[in-house]
Amino acid sequence: MSDAPRPQQDSQRESGSPPPADAVSAGDARSRTRFIEANSHGVRVRVDELGQGRPLVFLHGLLGINDYWLPTARALSSRFRSHLIEVPLLELPGRLSNVDGVARLIMRALDELINEPAVLIGSSFGGHAGLQIVLERPDLVRGLVLTGSSGLYEEPIDLELEQGFRNREVQHRPSHNWIHDKIAELFYDRTRIPDGVVDRAHSELSNRRAARTMVKLSKSARRDHMGSRLGAITTPTLVVWGRQDVVTPPRVAEEFCTLLPDARLHWIDHCGHAPMIECPDAFTSALVNFLDELDSLQHDARGRSRQEVA
Numbered sequence: 001m002s003d004a005p006r007p008q009q010d011s012q013r014e015s016g017s018p019p020p021a022d023a024v025s026a027g028d029a030r031s032r033t034r035f036i037e038a039n040s041h042g043v044r045v046r047v048d049e050l051g052q053g054r055p056l057v058f059l060h061g062l063l064g065i066n067d068y069w070l071p072t073a074r075a076l077s078s079r080f081r082s083h084l085i086e087v088p089l090l091e092l093p094g095r096l097s098n099v100d101g102v103a104r105l106i107m108r109a110l111d112e113l114i115n116e117p118a119v120l121i122g123s124s125f126g127g128h129a130g131l132q133i134v135l136e137r138p139d140l141v142r143g144l145v146l147t148g149s150s151g152l153y154e155e156p157i158d159l160e161l162e163q164g165f166r167n168r169e170v171q172h173r174p175s176h177n178w179i180h181d182k183i184a185e186l187f188y189d190r191t192r193i194p195d196g197v198v199d200r201a202h203s204e205l206s207n208r209r210a211a212r213t214m215v216k217l218s219k220s221a222r223r224d225h226m227g228s229r230l231g232a233i234t235t236p237t238l239v240v241w242g243r244q245d246v247v248t249p250p251r252v253a254e255e256f257c258t259l260l261p262d263a264r265l266h267w268i269d270h271c272g273h274a275p276m277i278e279c280p281d282a283f284t285s286a287l288v289n290f291l292d293e294l295d296s297l298q299h300d301a302r303g304r305s306r307q308e309v310a
Contacts, residue, residue, distance in 0.1 A: 049082065075284045122144075149239075230256070239265045242271030246272065
């Protein structure tokens with residue numbers, strides 16, 4: 001299970017009706033919500049957009065939603081245009097219920113959303129998809145941010161669901177208490193768990209098809225070990241990690257930094273698997289520093305290019 005689950009939301013979230021008042025910056029004419037047909041089979045990806053400037057793309061994990069990124073996106077809205085991409089992961093058909101399938105949906109959306117390379121910011125499964133995108137479409141990406149990302153190791157806390165589905169005679173449903181305990185594992189400070197997420201997750205995972213899809217996605221992430229491919233990613237990367245993350249432990253962050261050629265590591269102390277939810281100010285501060293670094297690197301590169309021309 002990755003990211004905190006979806007909080008209670010309007011039941012029309014996927015319908016194309018106006019977003020809840022807290023979904024984008026209220027009263028900001030630069031904000032909007034739209035849906036993109038991401039493949040030929042009718043999969044619709046929700047995109048919340050706010051701010052102005054160079055593009056940032058936020059990618060959630062399993063059971064995550066765009067709302068979890070809002071504190072960061074709002075803080076950056078005077079400098080950057082944030083595109084919060086929400087893929088309906090638990091509704092995906094079987095052929096797309098894997099890291100590669102999700103990455104391709106996102107790439108299709110990016111081709112429509114942006115006209116210059118963006119910084120991809122991915123949490124958990126979203127970080128894994130971001131790594132796949134950088135490898136396949138480096139033209140879309142000028143920087144990468146990973147937080148609690150799968151791709152090397154993720155604690156297999158979905159095994160109880162998986163084992164339940166192996167026995168077709170058992171109509172396995174995760175209990176409310178089981179869901180509560182698994183969500184609590186994502187946080188160091190459990191008072192930071194958003195209201196309503198346990199009830200929402202229990203409701204979603206009581207749907208047998210949705211629970212099966214989550215198991216497929218989780219298994220896909222565990223099986224897609226990217227260690228041998230990370231050396232090909234030369235994109236500047238920030239690895240920002242909760243020091244108390246028990247789902248993707250700190251050694252995973254260190255391994256990412258060892259294998260990625262241009263990575264830098266920022267720890268957030270007293271923080272678990274979802275820093276943008278548990279410690280949004282610290283997460284945003286680390287991201288701002290990285291974005292400033294990218295701007296500086298680009299400025300220096302332009303200066304060298306002018307000197308070479310001269």
